[in-house]
Amino acid sequence: MWVIELHSHGYNYTKVINKLKEQELQKKKRALDKLHESYEEDIITKQVFMERKVWFGRSK
Numbered sequence: 001m002w003v004i005e006l007h008s009h010g011y012n013y014t015k016v017i018n019k020l021k022e023q024e025l026q027k028k029k030r031a032l033d034k035l036h037e038s039y040e041e042d043i044i045t046k047q048v049f050m051e052r053k054v055w056f057g058r059s060k
Contacts, residue, residue: 032056 032053039049 028056 035044035049035052035056038044039046044052
């Protein structure tokens with residue numbers, strides 16, 4: 001029973017970590033979508049768009 005409990009806790013921790021990573025990816029996607037929208041509406045220049053896009057690609 002104890003071994004099963006230990007594995008169960010490990011499984012739960014993995015689920016939590018996966019959920020947090022998923023939320024982080026969704027947040028980045030929303031930010032990139034908003035960045036692209038700003039570029040299309042001429043709110044920011046192409047240079048700023050590309051710099052920020054590269055920054056999002058590097059931040060993990």
